[in-house]
Amino acid sequence: MPKQDQTHLQPVNTTFLAASILAGAGIALLVISFFVFGVDNPKPEWGQYWRIRPLTITPLAGATGGAIFYLLNYLSARKRINKILAVFLGVIIFLIGLWMGIVLGLDGTMWD
Numbered sequence: 001m002p003k004q005d006q007t008h009l010q011p012v013n014t015t016f017l018a019a020s021i022l023a024g025a026g027i028a029l030l031v032i033s034f035f036v037f038g039v040d041n042p043k044p045e046w047g048q049y050w051r052i053r054p055l056t057i058t059p060l061a062g063a064t065g066g067a068i069f070y071l072l073n074y075l076s077a078r079k080r081i082n083k084i085l086a087v088f089l090g091v092i093i094f095l096i097g098l099w100m101g102i103v104l105g106l107d108g109t110m111w112d
Helices: 014-036 052-077 083-106
Strands: none
Touching: 014 052, 014 083, 052 083
16 A cells, blocks of 8 residues: 555644734734824714724734744645745735725725
């Protein structure tokens, strides 16, 4: 019986996955905090709790981008895609997701 390639049986390292998710969410929280807490006089039509939406949606988008970044690197470790390509795609996907999170979070307030 031929020996099977068992590289596909390696489990996902949940510690590094959680670290990537937290790093992505942390970066997104820092970026959106720069915009949200920089407003001195918010418009009255934004409402009293207008900061809640951007401070929740943007870190969720950053966490998703961090997870995708980890999974791309996980695939590159299994030699399915090139490591440089995985990092480049991971950064591009993270930045696009961060931008979309900022737009969705600030929609109706600063992004109107």
